[in-house]
Amino acid sequence: MNHCNEIYECRDLSYNRNLGGPLPQSIGNLKQLVVLRLIGCKFGDRIPIEVGNLLNLHVLSLNSNQFAGEIPASLGRLSNLTWLDLAGNQLTGRLPTSSDEGSGLDQLLNTLHLHLNKNQLSGRIPNSLFSSNMKFIHVLLDHNNFTGEIPESIGLVRSLEILRLDNNYLNGSVPSSIRNLTLLDALNLANNKLIGPMPNLTGMHALNYLDLSNNTFDPSEVPEWLLDVQNLTTLIIESGRLHGEVPPSLFSFPQLQQLRLKDNAFGGTLDMGSNISHQLEMVDLRNNAFTSVTLSSNYNNSIILVGNPVCSNAQLHETEYCHEPQDSGSGSSITDCLHPYEGPIVCRAPSFSDVSRNLAPMANRIASMVNGTPVSFSLQNYFFDGDAYLRVQLTICPSSAKHFTRREILQWFDLSSQSLALSEIYGPCYFDPWQYSFRRSVNRGLIAGIVVGCVAAVLAIAGLGSYALWQKKRAKKAIILQNPFASWGSTGGDAGDAPQLRLARCFSLDELRKCTDDFSKDNEIGSGGYGKACDDLIVYKATLQDGKTVVAIKRSQKGSKQGGVEFKTEIEMLSRVHHKNLVDLVGFCFEKGERMLVYEYISNGTLTENLSGRRRTQLDWKRRLHVALDAAKGLAYLHELAKPPIIHRDVKSSNILLDDDLAAKVADFGLSMLVDDGNLGHVSTSVKGTMGYLDPEYFMTQQLTAKSDVYSFGVVMLELMTSRLPIQKGKYVVREVKAGLDEKDAEFCGLKHMIDPSILNDGCIVGFRKFVELALRCVEDASDDRPTMSEIVKEIETMLKDDKLKGNSASSSSSSSSDAGLRQTYDELLLLSREVNSDGVHRSDRYLFSDRSETDACAVLDRGSE
Ligand SMILES: *[C@@H]1O[C@H](CO)[C@@H](O)[C@H](O)[C@H]1NC(C)=O
Ligand SMILES: *[C@@H]1O[C@H](CO)[C@@H](O)[C@H](O)[C@H]1NC(C)=O
Numbered sequence: 001m002n003h004c005n006e007i008y009e010c011r012d013l014s015y016n017r018n019l020g021g022p023l024p025q026s027i028g029n030l031k032q033l034v035v036l037r038l039i040g041c042k043f044g045d046r047i048p049i050e051v052g053n054l055l056n057l058h059v060l061s062l063n064s065n066q067f068a069g070e071i072p073a074s075l076g077r078l079s080n081l082t083w084l085d086l087a088g089n090q091l092t093g094r095l096p097t098s099s100d101e102g103s104g105l106d107q108l109l110n111t112l113h114l115h116l117n118k119n120q121l122s123g124r125i126p127n128s129l130f131s132s133n134m135k136f137i138h139v140l141l142d143h144n145n146f147t148g149e150i151p152e153s154i155g156l157v158r159s160l161e162i163l164r165l166d167n168n169y170l171n172g173s174v175p176s177s178i179r180n181l182t183l184l185d186a187l188n189l190a191n192n193k194l195i196g197p198m199p200n201l202t203g204m205h206a207l208n209y210l211d212l213s214n215n216t217f218d219p220s221e222v223p224e225w226l227l228d229v230q231n232l233t234t235l236i237i238e239s240g241r242l243h244g245e246v247p248p249s250l251f252s253f254p255q256l257q258q259l260r261l262k263d264n265a266f267g268g269t270l271d272m273g274s275n276i277s278h279q280l281e282m283v284d285l286r287n288n289a290f291t292s293v294t295l296s297s298n299y300n301n302s303i304i305l306v307g308n309p310v311c312s313n314a315q316l317h318e319t320e321y322c323h324e325p326q327d328s329g330s331g332s333s334i335t336d337c338l339h340p341y342e343g344p345i346v347c348r349a350p351s352f353s354d355v356s357r358n359l360a361p362m363a364n365r366i367a368s369m370v371n372g373t374p375v376s377f378s379l380q381n382y383f384f385d386g387d388a389y390l391r392v393q394l395t396i397c398p399s400s401a402k403h404f405t406r407r408e409i410l411q412w413f414d415l416s417s418q419s420l421a422l423s424e425i426y427g428p429c430y431f432d433p434w435q436y437s438f439r440r441s442v443n444r445g446l447i448a449g450i451v452v453g454c455v456a457a458v459l460a461i462a463g464l465g466s467y468a469l470w471q472k473k474r475a476k477k478a479i480i481l482q483n484p485f486a487s488w489g490s491t492g493g494d495a496g497d498a499p500q501l502r503l504a505r506c507f508s509l510d511e512l513r514k515c516t517d518d519f520s521k522d523n524e525i526g527s528g529g530y531g532k533a534c535d536d537l538i539v540y541k542a543t544l545q546d547g548k549t550v551v552a553i554k555r556s557q558k559g560s561k562q563g564g565v566e567f568k569t570e571i572e573m574l575s576r577v578h579h580k581n582l583v584d585l586v587g588f589c590f591e592k593g594e595r596m597l598v599y600e601y602i603s604n605g606t607l608t609e610n611l612s613g614r615r616r617t618q619l620d621w622k623r624r625l626h627v628a629l630d631a632a633k634g635l636a637y638l639h640e641l642a643k644p645p646i647i648h649r650d651v652k653s654s655n656i657l658l659d660d661d662l663a664a665k666v667a668d669f670g671l672s673m674l675v676d677d678g679n680l681g682h683v684s685t686s687v688k689g690t691m692g693y694l695d696p697e698y699f700m701t702q703q704l705t706a707k708s709d710v711y712s713f714g715v716v717m718l719e720l721m722t723s724r725l726p727i728q729k730g731k732y733v734v735r736e737v738k739a740g741l742d743e744k745d746a747e748f749c750g751l752k753h754m755i756d757p758s759i760l761n762d763g764c765i766v767g768f769r770k771f772v773e774l775a776l777r778c779v780e781d782a783s784d785d786r787p788t789m790s791e792i793v794k795e796i797e798t799m800l801k802d803d804k805l806k807g808n809s810a811s812s813s814s815s816s817s818s819d820a821g822l823r824q825t826y827d828e829l830l831l832l833s834r835e836v837n838s839d840g841v842h843r844s845d846r847y848l849f850s851d852r853s854e855t856d857a858c859a860v861l862d863r864g865s866e
Pocket of ligand 2: 200201202224225
C-alpha cells in the first residue's frame with residue numbers, strides 16, 4: 001500500500017465552491033490517508049467523527065467551508081497531525097478536551113498549526129488544552145465567541161511563534177505566564193474585554209507584531225516594559241486608555257514600521273526625537289490630546305494627527321497631518337464597509353523582508369485585476385507568519401451596494417485560483433477569501449448570471465477525476481492518487497491553464513531505503529544545498545525496483561523544520577516544470593519526517609567536473625557554446641514560461657549536468673526553497689547563493705530577481721571560457737576578465753592568457769568576442785543592464801549560426817552602486833571566500849563558510865546582525 005495517499009484540495013480543482021454537501025462518514029475508511037485538504041469548497045454539516053479514524057493524517061485542512069456543529073473530540077486521536085486547519089467555517093460549541101470527552105485537542109502533541117479562527121466557537125479556552133509537551137507554533141483562535149480568561153497554561157507552550165486570540169469576548173486579566181513565550185513573534189489580543197494592567201511583556205525580544213487594542217486595561221501611561229520590546233515592527237494599541245506623553249524612544253525601535261495609537265489620551269507635546277527608525281512609515285495618533293508637535297526633519301512619512309487639539313492651530317490646520325489619510329500611495333486605500341469580501345493573500349516565498357517597500361507591485365497587480373469594476377480595495381495587516389509566508393489582508397469593498405452579489409464575487413474567480421499571478425518577488429501566492437454571506441437576491445438577471453457562471457465552473461471540473469473517483473470508491477479501499485496533481489483535467493474550460501504534468505511518483509521510504517542499500521555511503525554521489533550549513537542535502541545514486549530507471553535521490557538532513565505543506569508546495573512547483581534542459585523530477589517521498597526528491601540521473605556529471613578535467617570528456621569550444629545555450633534555454637524556461645516563474649537562486653557550474661550526449665541540463669532549481677531557512681522573518685534575512693556566483697545587487701538590496709540568475713549565468717559563461725573556478729588563487733574571474741579587456745583589441749588578445757588552452761587548440765574560436773561581451777553584460781553591476789535569459793538564448797544561437805561572426809559592439813562596465821558600505825561588505829565576503837579557497841575552512845563571527853569542494857563555498861550572511 002502506498003504511503004502517500006492524499007486527497008487534494010478544491011483549490012486544485014480551480015477553487016470550486018460547487019463541491020459540497022456533507023462529508024461522508026465513510027471517509028473514515030481511508031485509513032492510509034496522510035493529507036486531507038478540502039479548502040474553499042462548500043462542504044457543510046458536521047465534520048464526521050470518523051475523521052478521527054484517519055490515524056495516519058499529517059495534514060487536515062478543511063478551512064473555508066461551511067462546516068457547522070462542534071469540533072469532534074475524535075480529532076484528538078490524530079497523533080500524527082502536524083497541521084489542523086478548520087478556520088473560516090461555522091463551527092460552534094466548546095473546544096473538546098480529553099478530560100471532558102475522553103479525547104480532545106489537548107492530545108495533539110505533534111501538531112504545529114492549530115488554526116480555528118473565524119468560527120463561532122464559544123465557552124472558555126480550557127486550561128487543560130495546553131501543556132508543556134506541545135509543539136504548537138501557531139495558535140489562531142481569533143474571531144470566535146470565546147469567553148472567560150486566557151488560560152494560564154498558554155505559557156507552557158514555549159514553541160509558540162504566533163498567538164492570536166483577538167476578536168473574542170475574553171475577559172479577566174492576561175496571565176503573567178504569557179511572558180514565558182519568548183519565541184513569540186506575533187501577539188494579538190485586540191478586541192476582547194480584558195481587564196487589569198496591560199500585560200508585562202518584558203523580555204519578549206522576538207516580538208515583532210503586537211496588538212492590544214480595544215480592551216479595558218487599566219488606564220496608564222506608556223508602560224515601561226514596552227521600551228524593552230525593541231524588535232517590534234508593528235505596535236497597535238488603539239483605544240488603549242493610555243495617557244501622558246509618548247516617549248521619543250518609542251520611535252527609535254530599529255525595525256519599527258507602524259505605530260498605531262489612535263483613540264487614546266496622549267497629550268502634551270509630540271516629540272519623535274532625533275533617532276527615528278529608518279523603517280517607520282506610519283504613525284497614527286488620531287483622536288488624542290496633543291497640544292503641540294515638534295516635527296523632525298528626519299522623518300518624511302505619514303503622521304496622522306486628526307482629532308488632536310493641535311490641529312486647531314492655524315499653522316497645522318491645513319497640513320496633511322490634520323487630514324484623514326486619503327490614499328496610502330500604493331494603489332490601495334483604506335476601506336471601511338459593512339460587508340467586505342476579504343481574506344489573506346498568502347505568499348509562500350517572498351524574496352524580501354521589508355514588506356512596506358515591496359507592497360506596491362501587489363497593489364498594482366490587484367488594481368489591474370479589479371480594473372473596471374466599481375470597488376475599492378485595501379491591503380493591510382501584513383506580516384510574515386512563522387513559516388515565513390507573507391500574509392497580506394485583502395479587503396474588497398463594494399462601492400455602491402452594501403453587499404456584493406454572487407455574480408460580482410464570481411468576477412473574482414481569477415483572484416481565487418491556486419496561484420495568484422503577482423510579481424515574481426512574492427513567490428507563489430494564493431488568495432484565501434473568508435466565507436461571504438450573500439444578500440438574497442431575486443433579480444432574474446442576476447440569477448441568469450449566476451447560472452452561466454456556475455456552468456463555466458462545472459465545465460472547469462468536468463473530467464477531473466479525483467472527486468468522482470472518490471465518490472465511486474469511497475466504500476472500498478483507500479484511493480491511490482499516485483499523481484497528486486491528477487485533478488487537472490485535459491478537457492473543460494480551464495484546459496488552457498492545465499499544466500503539462502508528467503507523473504511525479506510518490507515513493508515509500510521503504511522502497512528508497514532498499515534501492516539505496518539503506519542510504520549507504522557507497523551510494524552517495526554528492527552533497528550540497530545551502531543554508532545554515534552546507535550539508536543540508538546528501539545525494540544518492542540508485543536503481544529503482546524496475547531494475548532500469550537510474551535516479552539521483554536528494555535527501556534532506558534531519559533537523560529541518562519544513563513541514564508537509566511546504567514540501568508539497570515545492571513538489572507541486574517542481575512537477576509543473578518540464579523542459580529538456582532541466583533535470584526532471586521523478587518523484588518524492590514524504591514519510592516519517594523524511595523529505596526526499598527523486599530526480600532522473602544524469603550520467604556525465606557536472607559541468608565543473610567536466611571543465612576541471614576530472615572527467616575524460618573533451619569539451620571543445622563549439623560544445624561549450626552548446627552547453628551555454630542549453631543551460632540558458634533551461635533558465636529562460638524557468639524565468640519566462642514556468643507558472644509561477646521560478647528563480648533558480650543558485651546557478652553555477654556544479655548545478656549544470658551533462659547527459660550522455662553532453663547536452664546540458666540545469667539542476668536544483670527550486671531547491672532554494674526546499675532548504676529550511678531557519679527564522680526567515682522580517683528580523684533578518686539571509687542572502688543565499690554560492691560565492692563567486694552571487695549577484696552583488698541582490699546581495700546589497702536583498703531583492704531577488706531573475707536578473708540574479710543572469711549574473712550567475714554570466715559567471716558560468718566565463719568559466720566555460722577559462723575552465724577555471726570563479727574564484728581561484730584569490731582571483732575573481734569577473735574582475736580578471738574586466739581588467740584584461742581592452743576595447744581597441746579587436747580579437748581580445750589581452751584575454752588569451754586566461755582562455756583554456758585546450759580550446760585555443762581548436763584554432764578558430766567561434767564568436768569569441770561576442771561571447772565575452774555577452775558574458776560581461778550578464779555580470780553588469782546593475783541588473784537593468786543585464787540581458788534576459790531569452791535574449792541570451794538568441795545571442796548564443798546567432799554565434800553558433802555564424803562561425804565567422806566578428807563582434808564589434810562596445811562593452812561597457814559602469815558601476816553605479818549607491819550603497820558603498822554594502823559594496824564593501826560584499827567585497828569583504830569575496831575576500832573571505834578567497835581565503836576559504838586557499839586555506840580550507842574559514843570562520844568568522846559574521847560569516848560561516850565551509851568548503852565542500854573547491855567550488856561550493858557557501859555563505860550565510862545575517863543582515864540582521866549588522
Ligand atoms: C457569536 O457572537 C455573535 C456576535 O455576538 C452572535 O451573533 C452569534 O450568535 C454568536 N454565536 C454563538 C454560536 O454563540
Ligand atoms: C515587568 O517584569 C519585569 C521582569 O520581571 C520587572 O522587572 C518589572 O518591574 C515589571 N514591570 C511592571 C510594571 O510590573
